[in-house]
Amino acid sequence: MWPKVRCQKRYFFLIFLSLFCTSAFALAQTGIIYGSNPKAGHYVHVNGIELYYEVYGSGHPLLLMHGNGGSIYAFRYQIPAFAKHFKVIAVDSRAQGRSTDSNAKLTFSLMASDMAGLLDSLNIDSAYIVGWSDGAIIGLKLALDYPQKVAKLVADGANFVPDSTALPESMIEDMRNTSFVKLNPATRQEIIKHSFFPDRAGIIFDKLNELDLKHPHFTLEQLHSVQAPTLVMAGDHDIIIDTHTLKLFHALPHSELCIVPATHHNLLQEKPALANQIIINFLEKPFVDMK
Numbered sequence: 482m483w484p485k486v487r488c489q490k491r492y493f494f495l496i497f498l499s500l501f502c503t504s505a506f507a508l509a510q511t512g513i514i515y516g517s518n519p520k521a522g523h524y525v526h527v528n529g530i531e532l533y534y535e536v537y538g539s540g541h542p543l544l545l546m547h548g549n550g551g552s553i554y555a556f557r558y559q560i561p562a563f564a565k566h567f568k569v570i571a572v573d574s575r576a577q578g579r580s581t582d583s584n585a586k587l588t589f590s591l592m593a594s595d596m597a598g599l600l601d602s603l604n605i606d607s608a609y610i611v612g613w614s615d616g617a618i619i620g621l622k623l624a625l626d627y628p629q630k631v632a633k634l635v636a637d638g639a640n641f642v643p644d645s646t647a648l649p650e651s652m653i654e655d656m657r658n659t660s661f662v663k664l665n666p667a668t669r670q671e672i673i674k675h676s677f678f679p680d681r682a683g684i685i686f687d688k689l690n691e692l693d694l695k696h697p698h699f700t701l702e703q704l705h706s707v708q709a710p711t712l713v714m715a716g717d718h719d720i721i722i723d724t725h726t727l728k729l730f731h732a733l734p735h736s737e738l739c740i741v742p743a744t745h746h747n748l749l750q751e752k753p754a755l756a757n758q759i760i761i762n763f764l765e766k767p768f769v770d771m772k
Contacts, residue, residue, distance in 0.1 A: 588692070638719055639726075
């Protein structure tokens, strides 16, 4: 997910930083550790797992979905800003954060079904969707399979195929050669130590690696059918190849494009104030279709 970072480091950093580290900034500003807040946290049983989510604010529902190996904590700079405008539902995707796993194969179709089930459990017919990286891919799948659920979509750092037109070949090769047992012992122990489910940490690591190595596979025809107004976002130094992001933008019939300067794949953490305002403006203002 981060440029010039090898795959095994990429996953280790995401798991370590997103799941369990605390943010001095977030604590100083809010007194809350997002993703670990009992007052806002809930579980719902869906598709054979316990899906963890936290709710903040009021207004039109806004579902936040993090990237591969991450958690609600990835949105620590977004939740306080968004909660002033929307009812924020921040969720740990299955097998990540506090959400449990099952023996089912990890797919974006299943994860989109999880999110639809969560919205159903909250009696939400339609929500704004903000997804980052794998969360953005889940958002696209939601827009395809459950179009009535998606009022507007923000897809930050999304790819729609897993090949070298979307990702650097070096990253794909790293993922091919990476598995939990191949990590050095110290890294394996850190992943286990910082997992909510240490007995399954290695299994989950490999499932998440395989997910991004082999998926998604959206055709241009499928993307052309997405009816939700969509904001396609990426950093100008994103790990997602810029021509692929542009192709996604052109494929979506009702879309806007925002490339944030001097940022990488984690632009939401690098320039949160700018990114937050762009997203809020897109969600709150009437969409003007310029295509």
